[in-house]
Amino acid sequence: MADIEIRMLGKFEILMDGKPVLAIMHRFRNMIDAEGLKELETCIITSRGYYQWNPTMECRVDVFEMEALMEEARRQLNPAAAVARYERVLELYAGRLLPMSCNEPWVETRSLTLHVQYRIALFQVLEACKRKGENERIVKLCRRAIELDPYEERLYLEMIQ
Numbered sequence: 001m002a003d004i005e006i007r008m009l010g011k012f013e014i015l016m017d018g019k020p021v022l023a024i025m026h027r028f029r030n031m032i033d034a035e036g037l038k039e040l041e042t043c044i045i046t047s048r049g050y051y052q053w054n055p056t057m058e059c060r061v062d063v064f065e066m067e068a069l070m071e072e073a074r075r076q077l078n079p080a081a082a083v084a085r086y087e088r089v090l091e092l093y094a095g096r097l098l099p100m101s102c103n104e105p106w107v108e109t110r111s112l113t114l115h116v117q118y119r120i121a122l123f124q125v126l127e128a129c130k131r132k133g134e135n136e137r138i139v140k141l142c143r144r145a146i147e148l149d150p151y152e153e154r155l156y157l158e159m160i161q
Contacts, residue, residue: 001039001058002016002017002039003016003017003018003060004016004039004040004043004057004058004059004060005018005059005060005061005062006053006059006060006061006062007062007094008061008062008063008097008098009062009063009066009092009093009094009095009096009097009114010093010094010095010096010099011094011095011099011100012098012100014040016037016039016040021035021037021040042054042057043057043059062092062094063097063110063114065092066089066092066093066114066117066118067114067117069085069086069088069089069092070085070089070117070120070121072085073085073086073089073121073124079128082124083124083125083128086120086121086122086124086125087121087125089117089118089121090118090121090122090125090141090144093114093118093121093148094148095148096111096114096115097110097111097114098111115149118148119149119152122141122145123154125141126138126141126142126158129141138158138159139159142155142156142158142159143159146159
């Protein structure tokens with residue numbers, strides 16, 4: 001069975017076995033046929049006059065994975081295990097939710113919530129790095145975070161320290 005992943009953080013992308021298959025939604029079903037992507041033939045269904053993702057199709061969605069990791073990290077009693085989950089959040093977060101749809105009210109609200117979660121994870125990992133004396137890693141994490149959020153002053157301070 002193919003490994004299907006949907007990315008909505010930073011951009012919209014569908015991957016199959018780690019390779020981008022469809023980066024645009026226009027004529028989605030035609031593209032599936034043209035590319036011979038049999039595993040994706042039933043991924044879009046029509047219901048009551050609109051299209052939706054087939055809920056029976058197994059796939060990973062970065063947004064849902066990120067939210068689950070944040071919840072697991074909050075419940076962890078072991079600080080190292082919590083930091084490991086926060087680190088995975090940092091890997092998943094590639095930018096704001098569906099940036100091409102950022103004017104949609106539901107996207108804007110959800111995007112803000114996810115960005116706050118990303119910042120919580122980032123600062124938890126930075127604190128763990130400080131305790132371990134991992135200064136180079138702190139600089140690397142801050143630089144990446146500044147690319148995603150150049151107006152966050154605390155990142156510049158963390159990098160300077």
